[in-house]
Amino acid sequence: MQIEINIDDETPLFTQLIEQIKNAVLSGVISAGDPLPSIRQLANDLDLNNKTVAKAYKLLERDEVIITRGYRGTFIHENARKNSTKDLNGLVIQELTKTIETLKASGATDSEIRIAFADAMKTERN
Amino acid sequence: MIDTILTYIALAGQLYVLSYYYPKLLADRMSYVIDNHPASEFPKLYPFKNGEEKAKEGLVQFKFITTLILIIGILLLLDSIAFQFSFGDSAATALVAGFALIQIAPFIWIEISELKQYSMMRAKIKTSKRTADLKPRKYFDYASPVTFSIAVLLLITYLIFNFYRNGFSLVGDGMITFGALLIMHIFFAFLVYWVMRGQKINPHLSAEDRDRHITGTVKNTLYVSIIASLFLLVFGLIQHYDLDHYEAMSISIYWQLIAHLGIGTMLRENKLEDLNFDVYRDDTAAS
Numbered sequence: 015m016q017i018e019i020n021i022d023d024e025t026p027l028f029t030q031l032i033e034q035i036k037n038a039v040l041s042g043v044i045s046a047g048d049p050l051p052s053i054r055q056l057a058n059d060l061d062l063n064n065k066t067v068a069k070a071y072k073l074l075e076r077d078e079v080i081i082t083r084g085y086r087g088t089f090i091h092e093n094a095r096k097n098s099t100k101d102l103n104g105l106v107i108q109e110l111t112k113t114i115e116t117l118k119a120s121g122a123t124d125s126e127i128r129i130a131f132a133d134a135m136k137t138e139r140n
Numbered sequence: 141m142i143d144t145i146l147t148y149i150a151l152a153g154q155l156y157v158l159s160y161y162y163p164k165l166l167a168d169r170m171s172y173v174i175d176n177h178p179a180s181e182f183p184k185l186y187p188f189k190n191g192e193e194k195a196k197e198g199l200v201q202f203k204f205i206t207t208l209i210l211i212i213g214i215l216l217l218l219d220s221i222a223f224q225f226s227f228g229d230s231a232a233t234a235l236v237a238g239f240a241l242i243q244i245a246p247f248i249w250i251e252i253s254e255l256k257q258y259s260m261m262r263a264k265i266k267t268s269k270r271t272a273d274l275k276p277r278k279y280f281d282y283a284s285p286v287t288f289s290i291a292v293l294l295l296i297t298y299l300i301f302n303f304y305r306n307g308f309s310l311v312g313d314g315m316i317t318f319g320a321l322l323i324m325h326i327f328f329a330f331l332v333y334w335v336m337r338g339q340k341i342n343p344h345l346s347a348e349d350r351d352r353h354i355t356g357t358v359k360n361t362l363y364v365s366i367i368a369s370l371f372l373l374v375f376g377l378i379q380h381y382d383l384d385h386y387e388a389m390s391i392s393i394y395w396q397l398i399a400h401l402g403i404g405t406m407l408r409e410n411k412l413e414d415l416n417f418d419v420y421r422d423d424t425a426a427s
Contacts, residue, residue, distance in 0.1 A: 015273070016273055016274070017271065017274050018271045020268050020269050020270075034274075035274070044274060049275075049276045050274065051273070051274065051275065054337055055276065059270075059272035060270045062270075087276060
């Protein structure tokens with residue numbers, strides 16, 4: 015199965031990769047247990063930085079679409095089909111939009127929200 | 141006397157294989173590609189300025205050089221027959237081995253030109269779309285386990301034989317051969333890794349053609365490894381039993397086998413009728 019990315023597209027490259035792999039799972043082209051190419055192979059084939067592919071794989075692993083089994087390689091997760099429909103990024107945008115609307119309704123300005131968001135992220139990281 | 145005649149026959153075979161048969165096959169192949177895939181229809185095939193003319197010039201130069209080498213070789217063979225290798229066994233061996241290196245030089249030149257062409261193709265890519273196969277490439281998808289086992293077994297056999305001949309010493313000529321063999325196999329490992337996992341050498345190659353190219357390279361390295369181990373075993377036996385007058389013949393046969401299994405395998409695995417030339421068409425004209 016071939017995947018295709020567009021380097022001029024506004025969508026980040028790692029997001030395009032994630033979408034392509036999820037689409038391949040949803041369309042049944044690849045199924046649970048199927049092996050995936052190594053990060054280096056995919057990065058070289060697409061002429062991308064290894065880190066871009068690694069980031070896509072990391073997020074797919076977090077979403078349980080793929081699973082890494084040490085030196086044996088990366089495989090499609092057994093619940094990949096179900097998990098590919100989850101849109102965590104969409105959920106984040108939806109929740110943040112809701113929160114921003116509530117904050118604006120309370121009278122908070124854009125810069126106050128931005129600074130508070132950055133502070134909250136910093137606190138969460140620490 | 142018989143060994144001298146056998147050496148002449150082997151040298152004649154070497155001239156035919158390395159300076160006539162394979163150069164002709166390659167030249168015919170290049171002619172076919174240039175004649176049937178003009179720059180007007182397949183612009184991506186000629187990334188250089190006036191690429192089609194340069195390709196034609198390159199073909200003429202290749203034919204001229206290989207013909208010149210063939211003529212020199214025939215003259216050397218006739219001279220050897222006339223003087224019956226009067227310069228001695230070791231000189232005959234050096235002549236056969238040295239001339240083989242001259243004979244393979246045009247093939248190396250073609251290979252380097254091809255790499256330059258691919259590098260230029262990469263530099264000229266304008267498309268923003270990039271594709272990749274979502275399938276891992278594994279070594280044994282391309283190599284037969286039987287051929288691989290034979291290559292490993294022969295290599296181990298040779299190494300044991302080499303150590304035995306050297307009285308299990310870690311110094312001397314045996315270690316030089318061992319080092320050369322080790323470097324050759326490390327180079328093969330890098331080459332196979334590069335074609336399997338590295339960047340596409342030819343950026344326009346279709347997935348099927350890339351698989352064919354990888355298969356050719358993998359088989360090539362295995363066959364060359366087998367031939368090298370076999371040759372070194374035979375060469376070791378020749379030296380062990382003081383059969384120096386067969387050295388030149390064995391080297392000549394070695395080079396002919398390398399040509400058959402090296403160049404021959406690449407040509408067999410990448411048949412012109414199987415290759416997809418549509419990838420070299422202009423993007424707007426591609427189907």
